[in-house]
Amino acid sequence: xxxxxxxxxxxxxxxxxxxxxxxxxxxxxxxxxxxxxxxxxxxxxxxxxxxxxxxxxxxxxxxxxxxxxxxxxxxxxxxxxxxxxxxxxxxxxxxxxxxxxxxxxxx
Amino acid sequence: xxxxxxxxxxxxxxxxxxxxxxxxxxxxxxxxxxxxxxxxxxxxxxxxxxxxxxxxxxxxxxxxxxxxxxxxxxxxxxxxxxxxxxxxxxxxxxxxxxxxxxxxxxxxxxxxxxxxxxxxxxxxxxxxxxxxxxxxxxxxxxxxxxxxxxxxxxxxxxxxxxxxxxxxxxxxxxxxxxxxxxxxxxxxxxxxxxxxxxxxxxxxxxxxxxxxxxxxxxxxxxxxxxxxxxxxxxxxxxxxxxxxx
Numbered sequence: 115x116x117x118x119x120x121x122x123x124x125x126x127x128x129x130x131x132x133x134x135x136x137x138x139x140x141x142x143x144x145x146x147x148x149x150x151x152x153x154x155x156x157x158x159x160x161x162x163x164x165x166x167x168x169x170x171x172x173x174x175x176x177x178x179x180x181x182x183x184x185x186x187x188x189x190x191x192x193x194x195x196x197x198x199x200x201x202x203x204x205x206x207x208x209x210x211x212x213x214x215x216x217x218x219x220x221x
Numbered sequence: 222x223x224x225x226x227x228x229x230x231x232x233x234x235x236x237x238x239x240x241x242x243x244x245x246x247x248x249x250x251x252x253x254x255x256x257x258x259x260x261x262x263x264x265x266x267x268x269x270x271x272x273x274x275x276x277x278x279x280x281x282x283x284x285x286x287x288x289x290x291x292x293x294x295x296x297x298x299x300x301x302x303x304x305x306x307x308x309x310x311x312x313x314x315x316x317x318x319x320x321x322x323x324x325x326x327x328x329x330x331x332x333x334x335x336x337x338x339x340x341x342x343x344x345x346x347x348x349x350x351x352x353x354x355x356x357x358x359x360x361x362x363x364x365x366x367x368x369x370x371x372x373x374x375x376x377x378x379x380x381x382x383x384x385x386x387x388x389x390x391x392x393x394x395x396x397x398x399x400x401x402x403x404x405x406x407x408x409x410x411x412x413x414x415x416x417x418x419x420x421x422x423x424x425x426x427x428x429x430x431x432x433x434x435x436x437x438x439x440x441x442x443x444x445x446x447x448x449x450x451x452x453x454x455x456x457x458x459x460x461x462x463x464x465x466x
Contacts, residue, residue, distance in 0.1 A: 115261050115277075115299075120278045123295075123305045124282045124285040124310040126305065127288075127295065127308065127309055131287070131291060131312060132342065133341070134316055134320040136339055137321050138253040139327050139342050140339065142326045142328075143332065143333055143338055144322075153456055154452055155324055155452075156325070157452040157459075158305075158321045158322065158452050159322070159354045159414050160414040161427040161447070161451040162318055162321060162322065162417065162444070162449070163347070163433035163450065164424040166347065166407055166431075167404070167428070168316075168427070169427075169432045170407075171404070173432065173436060176437075178436055179436070186404060194408050200355045201413070203256070203413075204257070205254070206406075207256060207257040210404060210408065210435070211401050214398035216398075
């Protein structure tokens with residue numbers, strides 16, 4: 115691909131990445147939001163993160179079958195406990211990578 | 222005259238301290254994200270190199286499209302020969318979840334100038350969003366520190382992806398558990414959000430709904446779909462519980 119093709123692709127991707135991030139913020143920050151919306155939005159972070167995470171643990175990506183014995187899930191348990199105990203983002207990432215690497219070597 | 226000069230001097234020092242403070246606290250909060258971004262960015266760069274994408278294109282992509290998952294999908298789609306329109310449309314769908322995050326952040330950025338918001342919005346990712354929300358909720362945060370978090374994370378992401386594309390040929394596949402960096406980050410960010418029983422309940426509903434949705438419906442609608450379902454269910458449970466008290 116040429117430079118201008120890459121530029122066209124990434125500019126297009128950039129626009130559809132930026133607008134969903136910018137428009138709600140710019141619109142809502144200058145509106146008086148009702149309390150129910152504030153309460154509802156307060157539950158969005160936990161819901162989004164859980165929805166991003168759970169399918170990657172319980173199901174293999176290409177064929178989408180439920181699988182409770184994947185190394186992703188087995189490694190997630192000690193990693194979760196470590197995160198609850200230490201609340202360290204960097205440490206959790208490193209421990210998860212280490213355990214996943216070891217799991218790949220031994221299973 | 223002298224008084225005004227002193228005022229100006231005083232103001233200068235105050236601003237300088239404020240900037241320093243924002244930089245220090247922002248970077249302290251951002252570094253764990255950066256630590257997580259580095260292996261993921263490397264992995265993306267390596268994959269891009271193996272797909273034959275030059276390093277300058279990787280840099281351009283990380284600059285214009287600061288969105289890890291969309292970038293991974295873009296590399297995979299380019300490898301499989303997808304059209305540009307298909308890649309852009311997929312990016313749009315995958316990044317729709319950020320409308321939810323952007324709306325949730327608006328609660329803490331009421332009345333902030335639009336110019337600042339336009340700059341801030343560029344750096345809203347799953348990770349910076351999760352960290353900034355926890356800080357905003359605890360009341361110890363302001364928009365400048367949040368801005369530092371967003372843009373430091375972007376800088377590290379840019380460097381990591383370019384580095385990955387430069388050293389890609391020397392890195393064996395799946396080395397050092399790189400594939401798990403993102404999962405590890407999500408696990409800890411989720412833990413940060415569990416600040417009470419209603420959050421735990423919402424997380425469990427989201428996990429259940431997203432897994433079912435993912436298994437039954439092709440595509441990526443499960444992220445936004447399950448998030449909206451779980452937050453709505455959580456909201457009604459919370460309201461019911463409150464009214465009973």
